[in-house]
Amino acid sequence: MAEERMLITGGQRLEGAVRVSGGKNTAVAIIPAAILSQTPCVIENLPSIEDVHVSVETLQHLGAKVLWDPREGIMQVDASTINRTDVPLELCRRMRASSYYIGALLARFGEASVPLPGGCNIGRRPIDQHIKGMRMLGAEVEIVGGTVMARARDGLIGGDVFMDMVTVGGTINVMLAAACAQGITTIYNAAKEPHIVDTANFLNSMGCKVKGAGTDVIRVRGVSHLSSRRPYAVIPDQIETGTLMIAAAATHGDVTISGCIPTHMEALTAKLLEMGARVDERDDAIRVRSMGAHRGVTFKTQVYPGFPTDLQQPMSALLCTATGTSTVVENIFESRFRHLMEMERMGARVRLFEQTAVIEGVPQLHGAAVEASDLRAGAALVIAGLMAQGTTEISNTHYIDRGYEHLEDKLQGLGARISRVTY
Secondary structure: OOOEEEEEEOOOOOEEEEEOOEOHHHHHHHHHHHHHEOOOEEEEOOOOOHHHHHHHHHHHHHOOEEEEEOOOOEEEEEHHHOOOOEOOHHHHOOOHHHHHHHHHHHHHHOEEEEEOOOOOOOOOOOOHHHHHHHHHOOOEEEEEOOEEEEEOOOOOEOOEEEOOOOOHHHHHHHHHHHOOOEOEEEEEOOOOOHHHHHHHHHHHHOOOEEEOEOEOEEEEEOOOOEOOOOOEEOOEOHHHHHHHHHHHHHOOOEEEEEOOOHHHHHHHHHHHHHHOOEEEEOOOEEEEEOOOOOEOOEEEEOOOOOEOHHHHHHHHHHHOOOEOEEEEEOOOOOOOOHHHHHHHHHOOEEEEEOOEEEEEOOOOOEOOEEEOOOHHHHHHHHHHHHHOEOEEEEEOOHHHHHHOOOHHHHHHHOOOEEEEEEO
16 A cells, blocks of 8 residues: 655755645544534634544434535534434444533434544543533433443433543534533633633634633533524634744754734744744734754643643754753653654654653754654654654654645745655
């Protein structure tokens, strides 16, 4: 079987301007939320990525009418024709966010049958908090043969949901279920990520009443009838913005990233400044410049507004050539350092201690054949390839396509020597 790989000839300074695509993490939540509308929805600014394509297939399997224009990033969803509430295993294996169909289908139709989700292998990502939340709203939930079977025979009833841990997916899933529940649902210890706020705004645009999104207490007053009233544009991709910021610094470049939200990037911006890069912000743009050597730094991944786990891998690639010793603590997922073992092939010096990586900066990375193990690991290897001397060949590029829209085209536009080949 033919395999596509990415080739990068490093050493090119990135310069120019680039525009960020719509947010992956928002898109994969808002598309299932469209099931809740009893009138057709129009969603704009969607990225043309694998996770969105899988979402289209999922809606069509359920019986929804979907018009999707990937070039314009516009999708129309008519959920009035949905005639089934089961999601097939082959689709769930391809996308972590398939779990959101539990909350959406349960809220709209009173039942859902969704296999446990797949996606990237970056460690355990249990959905016990999702299930706990559904049960607190009166649903009967059990896992049979790896499939979540949920039913609310008499409809969902609002109530208090106390999350035992901060969980983005669990918060969104309970919000979706609560949107059509009777009464008020209060989610305590809720996650605060930007795409949670965006999902809440989308629900509100359809007539739901969600308050407190962006804080650790979210209240949802359910309504019996949700309907789309106007097109809704998803927010820019926070992680793509960060990846491009890191790439600019890694190549000692000068890049302006437009169409982004600078306040979402404050944790990364602080670390880039600490390393010696220059970061200038405007209302919807960030300029990253870096001329001299970078200093090593220490950071820990945390829930928002802390340093995002999804940017840990690209950031740790940059640290491989920073002066001195850097320490990275991964607090969210336990299997998110595999990219560093690949970078050792490129000359990186790394020591791993359970959830901590100690990185000794080297003067130069060297091109090598490496393998992406997940989405953000792929982005990290792209950054390492941009920094390296010689040619880097990255396999498993399908992981990169899960979350980045035409990444190589955007980097080419900034001067990178990057292409795809098929073997």
